[in-house]
Amino acid sequence: MVGPPGQQADARNAVISRTRSWLGKDTNGEAFFPRVQDTGDSRYRLAQALTCDWRTFQNFARIGLARHDEDGDLALRRALALVRGRPFAAIDPQRYAWAEPAVQEMVSAIADVSYELSTRRREAADCSGALWAAHQGLLAAEENELLNRQVFLAHHAAGDVNSLREAAARLARINENLGGGVDMETATAQLLSTLLPKSVSHR
Incomplete structure (x- = not known):
């Protein structure tokens, strides 16, 4: 992404938020694209239950x-x-x-x-x-x-x-x-x- 760090972070967060909404949640209400604090390693990653x-x-x-x-x-x-x-x-x-x-x-x-x-x-x-x-x-x-x-x-x-x-x-x-x-x-x-x-x- 091009632009000042603040704008880059805003753009990234917007994309991540849209992606999380698109993918939705499993039957237990857990997001298929968890928030970074829920992944256990402070990294963005898809839930293991999500496949393709x-x-x-x-x-x-x-x-x-x-x-x-x-x-x-x-x-x-x-x-x-x-x-x-x-x-x-x-x-x-x-x-x-x-x-x-x-x-x-x-x-x-x-x-x-x-x-x-x-x-x-x-x-x-x-x-x-x-x-x-x-x-x-x-x-x-x-x-x-x-x-x-x-x-x-x-x-x-x-x-x-x-x-x-x-x-x-x-x-x-x-x-x-x-x-x-x-x-x-x-x-x-x-x-x-x-x-x-x-x-x-x-x-």
Whole structure:
């Protein structure tokens, strides 16, 4: 904050007061953002009872990535079930430019979990589970071609050529709208050439 120390303190106190009001209190009447004299260490910190989807996602992801069994898959699914879109998508990017590194970290973690669970489910011949996992990741990063390739592979494994074509066309539209248009990654184009039926010319 810029300004004389007194003004800085007033501005800080106003922000802290608004934040405390926004977060509210728990069922016992304890503030989720306690006053500094109530934290035990004279520092501002959120109450331990207050959590967020990102922390919950990280906990589930850590468990799921470490375990390659049914419980591990369930943990990854619970992590991805928290994804509703691109992180911070509903905020003004100019006002919250500071959040961009956090957004990139979240998107990367979501994509990693999505890819892992989609791969596991496809290898288990669970095509619908593989598609669900890949699509949850694409909610946060629709342009991610690694996840789009997971979708292509799952549709192919299910024998659903029409859905495969639709998914390929969707990615092409996304790429066309990115920065004036970008080319499909070589690995993606090669995969599609392998998976899609070759057209037969009639003479």
